[in-house]
Amino acid sequence: xxxxxxxxxxxxxxxxxxxxxxxxxxxxxxxxxxxxxxxxxxxxxxxxxxxxxxxxxxxxxxxxxxxxxxxxxxxxxxxxxxxxxxxxxxxxxxxxxxxxxxxxxxxxxxxxxxxxxxxxxxxxxxxxxxxxxxxxxxxxxxxxxxxxxxxxxxxxxxxxxxxxxxxxxxxxxxxxxxxxxxxxxxxxxxxxxxxxxxxxxxxxxxxxxxxxxxxxxxxxxxxxxxxxxxxxxxxxxxxxxxxxxxxxxxxxxxxxxxxxxxxxxxxxxxxxxxxxxxxxxxxxxxxxxxxxxxxxxxxxxxxxxxxxxxxxxxxxxxxxxxxxxxxxxxxxxxxxxxxxxxxxxxxxxxxxxxxxxxxxxxxxxxxxxxxxxxxxxxxxxxxxxxxxxxxxxxxxxxxxxxxxxxxxxxxxxxxxxxxxxxxxxxxxxxxxxxxxxxxxxxxxxxxxxxxxxxxxxxxxxxxxxxxxxxxxxxxxxxxxxxxxxxxxxxxxx
Amino acid sequence: xxxxxxxxxxxxxxxxxxxxxxxxxxxxxxxxxxxxxxxxxxxxxxxxxxxxxxxxxxxxxxxxxxxxxxxxxxxxxxxxxxxxxxxxxxxxxxxxxxxxxxxxxxxxxxxxxxxxxxxxxxxxxxxxxxxxxxxxxxxxxxxxxxxxxxxxxxxxxxxxxxxxxxxxxxxxxxxxxxxxxxxxxxxxxxxxxxxxxxxxxxxxxxxxxxxxxxxxxxxxxxxxxxxxxxxxxxxxxxxxxxxxxxxxxxxxxxxxxxxxxxxxxxxxxxxxxxxxxxxxxxxxxxxxxxxxxxxxxxxxxxxxxxxxxxxxxxxxxxxxxxxxxxxxxxxxxxxxxxxxxxxxxxxxxxxxxxxxxxxxxxxxxxxxxxxxxxxxxxxxxxxxxxxxxxxxxxxxxxxxxxxxxxxxxxxxxxxxxxxxxxxxxxxxxxxxxxxxxxxxxxxxxxxxxxxxxxxxxxxxxxxxxxxxxxxxxxxxxxxxxx
Numbered sequence: 001x002x003x004x005x006x007x008x009x010x011x012x013x014x015x016x017x018x019x020x021x022x023x024x025x026x027x028x029x030x031x032x033x034x035x036x037x038x039x040x041x042x043x044x045x046x047x048x049x050x051x052x053x054x055x056x057x058x059x060x061x062x063x064x065x066x067x068x069x070x071x072x073x074x075x076x077x078x079x080x081x082x083x084x085x086x087x088x089x090x091x092x093x094x095x096x097x098x099x100x101x102x103x104x105x106x107x108x109x110x111x112x113x114x115x116x117x118x119x120x121x122x123x124x125x126x127x128x129x130x131x132x133x134x135x136x137x138x139x140x141x142x143x144x145x146x147x148x149x150x151x152x153x154x155x156x157x158x159x160x161x162x163x164x165x166x167x168x169x170x171x172x173x174x175x176x177x178x179x180x181x182x183x184x185x186x187x188x189x190x191x192x193x194x195x196x197x198x199x200x201x202x203x204x205x206x207x208x209x210x211x212x213x214x215x216x217x218x219x220x221x222x223x224x225x226x227x228x229x230x231x232x233x234x235x236x237x238x239x240x241x242x243x244x245x246x247x248x249x250x251x252x253x254x255x256x257x258x259x260x261x262x263x264x265x266x267x268x269x270x271x272x273x274x275x276x277x278x279x280x281x282x283x284x285x286x287x288x289x290x291x292x293x294x295x296x297x298x299x300x301x302x303x304x305x306x307x308x309x310x311x312x313x314x315x316x317x318x319x320x321x322x323x324x325x326x327x328x329x330x331x332x333x334x335x336x337x338x339x340x341x342x343x344x345x346x347x348x349x350x351x352x353x354x355x356x357x358x359x360x361x362x363x364x365x366x367x368x369x370x371x372x373x374x375x376x377x378x379x380x381x382x383x384x385x386x387x388x389x390x391x392x393x394x395x396x397x398x399x400x401x402x403x404x405x406x407x408x409x410x411x412x413x414x415x416x417x418x419x420x421x422x423x424x425x426x427x428x429x430x431x432x433x434x435x436x437x438x439x440x441x442x443x444x445x446x447x448x449x450x451x452x453x454x455x456x457x458x459x460x461x462x463x464x465x466x467x468x469x470x471x472x473x474x475x476x477x478x479x480x481x482x483x484x485x486x487x488x489x490x491x492x493x
Numbered sequence: 494x495x496x497x498x499x500x501x502x503x504x505x506x507x508x509x510x511x512x513x514x515x516x517x518x519x520x521x522x523x524x525x526x527x528x529x530x531x532x533x534x535x536x537x538x539x540x541x542x543x544x545x546x547x548x549x550x551x552x553x554x555x556x557x558x559x560x561x562x563x564x565x566x567x568x569x570x571x572x573x574x575x576x577x578x579x580x581x582x583x584x585x586x587x588x589x590x591x592x593x594x595x596x597x598x599x600x601x602x603x604x605x606x607x608x609x610x611x612x613x614x615x616x617x618x619x620x621x622x623x624x625x626x627x628x629x630x631x632x633x634x635x636x637x638x639x640x641x642x643x644x645x646x647x648x649x650x651x652x653x654x655x656x657x658x659x660x661x662x663x664x665x666x667x668x669x670x671x672x673x674x675x676x677x678x679x680x681x682x683x684x685x686x687x688x689x690x691x692x693x694x695x696x697x698x699x700x701x702x703x704x705x706x707x708x709x710x711x712x713x714x715x716x717x718x719x720x721x722x723x724x725x726x727x728x729x730x731x732x733x734x735x736x737x738x739x740x741x742x743x744x745x746x747x748x749x750x751x752x753x754x755x756x757x758x759x760x761x762x763x764x765x766x767x768x769x770x771x772x773x774x775x776x777x778x779x780x781x782x783x784x785x786x787x788x789x790x791x792x793x794x795x796x797x798x799x800x801x802x803x804x805x806x807x808x809x810x811x812x813x814x815x816x817x818x819x820x821x822x823x824x825x826x827x828x829x830x831x832x833x834x835x836x837x838x839x840x841x842x843x844x845x846x847x848x849x850x851x852x853x854x855x856x857x858x859x860x861x862x863x864x865x866x867x868x869x870x871x872x873x874x875x876x877x878x879x880x881x882x883x884x885x886x887x888x889x890x891x892x893x894x895x896x897x898x899x900x901x902x903x904x905x906x907x908x909x910x911x912x913x914x915x916x917x918x919x920x921x922x923x924x925x926x927x928x929x930x931x932x933x934x935x936x937x938x939x940x941x942x943x944x945x946x947x948x949x950x951x952x953x954x955x956x957x958x959x960x961x962x963x964x965x966x967x968x969x970x971x972x973x974x975x
Contacts, residue, residue: 394659395666396633397626403560409670421670425663432659440636440651446643481560 007055008064011077011133014048014087017041018126025119031111035102038118042098042125046091053084063135071135071196078135078197081491082340086132086264089344090257092473093351094125099466100355101249103459107362108247109157117157121253124150128261137185137273138195140265144181144229148174151258154250155242166241173228173238180225187218188273197272208278215274216282222269223284230262232288232325233295236318240306243314248358251310255317256351260343263324267336270328280331289329293423295322300430308367309357312434313350316393319427320346326420327408333492334411338404340488341481345400348474349389355467356386363457369438374450376443378457381464383442385471390435392474395428400478407485496551499564499617502538502574505531506610513603521598525589528602532585535609536578543571550619562626563680565619568970569754573746574616576826580738580833581609583945587837588730590941594844595728601641605730607634612739615746621669621679621755624747628665628711631743632658638731639724650723657720661710668703671696672755681750683973685757694764697756701766704751709770711744712807713800715777722788722796729840732792737799737832745806745825753974758813767811774811775905778804782912789850791839794916795832801909802828802875808902809890817893818971819964824886826963827956831871831883834949838868841938841946851920856927861937865924867950872917874953877910882956885964 021041028034056062061080065071098121109117123146130143152174156167189195191211192203208215228235243251270279279285299319306312320342327339359382360375361367376383392399405424412420441448461468477484509531518524542549543566550565588605592598611631618624632655640651673679675696676687687697710717721741725732735741752761761767781801788794806828809821841864848854858865874881887906894902937943956963 391633396629397622398560406560406666406670410674413670413674418671421667425667429659429663432655436655437652440640440648440655444637444640444643444651445648447645449643479554 007051008062010048010052010055011064011079011083011087011129012066014045014052014091015126015129015133017048018045018122018129022119022122022126025115025122028115031106031114034115034118035098035105038122039095039098039102041122042091042095045125045129046088046095049084049087049091052079053081053088056081056084072194072199075139076135076196077133079133081487083132085344085487085491086260087129089347090125090128090132090261093256093347093470094121094253096466096470097249097252097351097355100463103463104358104362105247105249108249110159113157113159117154120150120153120157124154124253124258128257131261131265135197135272136195137188137197137200137269141178141182141185144178144262144265147258147261148178148229151254154253155246157250158245158247160245162241163245166238166245170238170242173235177225177228180221180228184218184221184225187214187221190214197268200273201275204274204278212281215278219270219274219279219282219284223266223288226262226266226269227291230259230266231318231321233291233298233318233322236295236299236321239318240302240311240314243317244308244310248310248354248361251314251358252351252354255314255354256347259317259321260347263321263328263339263343267328267339271336276331285329285331287329288325289331289417289420292322292325292327292329293420295319296326296423296427297322297430300427300434304430304434306434307369309369309372309438310354310361310367312369312438313353313357316431316434317350319431320350320393322427323404323408326423327411330408330411330415330417332411332415333489334414335408336492337485337488338407338411340492341400341407341485342404344484345392345404345474345477348470348477349392349401352385352467352470352474353389353393355470356382356389359459359464359467360386363459369441372438373441373445374448374452375457376439377449377452377454379459380443380455381458381461382467383439385464385467386442387439388471389474390439392478393435394432398475398478400474400481401428403478403481496549498542498545499549499551499566500553501542502535502578503564503610503614503617505535505538506606506613510603510607510610513606514599521593524599524602528606529582529585529589531606532578532582532609535613536575536582539571539574539578539613542566560622561620562623563619564614564617564623565681566617567681567683568966569746569749570616570618572822572826572966572970573742574613576829577612577616577738577742578609580734580829583833583837583949584730584734587840587942587945588728590939591730591840591844592728595641597641600637601728604634604637608638608735608739612743615743618750619681621672621681621750624750625662625665625669628708628743628747629662631740632662635731635735635740638735639727641728641731642726644726647726650720650726653723654720657710657717661707661717664703664707664710666707668700668707671700671703679755681754683754685753685760686755687757687760697760698764698766698769701751701756701761701764702769704755705748705766705770708744708747708751709773709807712741712748712803713744713777714773714804714807715780715800718777718781718800721800722793725790725792725796729792729836729843732796733833733836733840736796737836738829741799741803742825742829745803745810748807749810749822752810753818758975762813767813771808771811774804774807777801778808778905778909779912782909782916785916786912788916789852791842791849791851791854791920792836794851794920795835795839798875798913798916799828799832801913802832805887805890805906805909808905809893812893812897812899812902813975814893814896815968815971815975816889816896818975819967820886820889820891820893822967822970823889823960823964824883827874827882827886827953830949830953830956831875834867834871834946834953835875837942837946837949838864838871841942844942845936845938851923854920855923856925857923858921858925859927860935862935863937863943864946865921867946868924869921870950871953872921874957876914876917880957882953882960885957885960
């Protein structure tokens, strides 16, 4: 009687497509074919994710039983609007990044390794989609482990001393994070006997009052474990090294997407496993709020102190993740909506920033801020793209950075926490402090421009096209923020 | 359809600003023709939409109650847009000649016209959010003009300008968010939009002060003024136009919008907002004049004079009565015309002699008599000696001060007028009476610079002799607001 609904299987198909296709890469000797396959599979995944979104929009949230076993025995995928939006975000941005990498990756890693690089990317995105879709805690853990190893892989693939050091640091801290996550699952399993999120939630409501401490410990473990992975302040120490040493395309994926996957999982755990009533019994939300605020401020302050342009952007990621934790920590629906919106906006912005900076480094061979003065004359288009991203970070109206800041402010007023308004505003000023000088010194200044030839190092427009699309996507997110926010709100219920 | 016409004078400069860097001009003359004709055309477009009856409003882009780019034309906006676009034309002709000495004219003119579009948008902004956006854009668009030279000093001043402006804008944003949380609509309506029972006084006061200081940064309120003298490193047309008209006056224009179109007189009086800010304003007037006395650099002296004169305008706004408001707006216009003339003269001197300091220009009156006579007339107007236009606006300001039962204000006006004389008259004296009779040949600035100076001076004189048409127009606005 099983009627196979192809639409319902799409999420699984997407994950499998990415996983299975990745095994092809080691067999391929020619790098161009590897690039093509990678782009094709990722493009196809994007299409599948978009189809999933349309299906969810028409038919509402659905649960897909992997292998037709019913929960709690089988593994479930639970796909709502938010999950499918996240999936589109992951696949679309990765597809664009892969497109960009076609032209640039040869310059960063050895030719022999290029097929492996795409293998890792496909595995990584597949595991991220798994984290997003899965409704099973242990299944999520498995995907987390895959994503940890693959993200280490795309950092170390460049194979320099710094890369190995950064990767080891990342690997150790990341494993610590997954360990804590596993421990939290163990605690939860011991008191509820389930791993399926919905079932755990049902059980927890019954047994919560008997096991207050256990619940609290597990919640703390989840938060810290995922906090390490998503660079929550003060657990961010691995991020600047990892993101600044990796090839630019990897940095873009790591910063724009991988961090977001773990935040999404944290939200899922907090809201789907525990639920608001249980969370509000503990101070987890307040902790998130405070740590988020600290991240917003200190991440930016540390960014100001950097002299390597990729490290500046990496530290800025910590600040931006702070916004997301801030939104979650407000503990209201409004705040959560904005956290989601910021995930979307930041994913586009950060990836275009990393890619544009990547092409500056690639063309000029320089990483230090002081060496990149006057780069706007040599590469006006690239720095122009960077400028738009930077303006969004600073909070120029209509761009998504501004929209998040505005609504986060309103949400904090709404939640009766007005003092945090000041944090948001100060942090946006700090953002201006480190982004604008790059732009200004790039475009202006007699000394800076001396000896530079106009458009001398410009990348051909076809190589910049994916970055341009990312930037346009970012502007669109700002323009259609109303629609997006409404969609998120309906998805949250 | 008719409403969309509002967008013409806003979009046209934006399009031209994009076009100028793209077009390859064969000769400078062709570029100059394009630039000047687009600036003139823009003024004509503004006149065109004035001739169409009916309420003119257009929502360019509406996301929700808040994010709503909304243009509406009212008398206040008309006044400001015509003032700005008229002075823009003079500056265009002046800078054609002047900028040849500075180089990189293409970039200059692109941002120059862009700034015109932004200023007109500020004039026609129909709600606080639109105003805020263009206020931010104004900072970004004028920044390249300020650092045009690209020297270390210019970059340093530019940084200062950015920090001050963005800081101010952040304060504005803070006020705006709080305001939005108590009042879900930020459109400009005469007499204010906040219902009297809306909220507690403390919070309203906080919002008012945040907005006032935030916009006040651009209006160079002391102690937030120091970007203005620093920005004098910019080429003279930029200093004159942006720092006598567009930027600083946009700050003041925004304050008018906030005070009279968002809060309204009643609410401000209830929360005593005017008392707090009037302290700042009085300090601005007096300290600005005093600081001007010390400046050796001619442009810096004029800059501090701007600080002080902007204080006059703000004084007119915070006294919250009809006469004072009329005086304030009249001074806004007069000061714009006068200050631009003074700056143009300073620029002409610099171009001809390369001298910036006042002590170096001894006897310049013999060399450049026309320029210096114009400088003299404008100075006298700024001091406020009848029958010049400066006198008219100060007269109304004094009347307003008396009307508000504050005898202190007219006294401050008098003291400051003396100080104004103190820092302007010595320049004229040095120029015309150098002491030893060095003979210098007559050598005026080129016609493209001299003609705008002379025309502007005659406007100054005409405004002084026949202030009534503008006065009635402003009184009409004032009657609706107070």
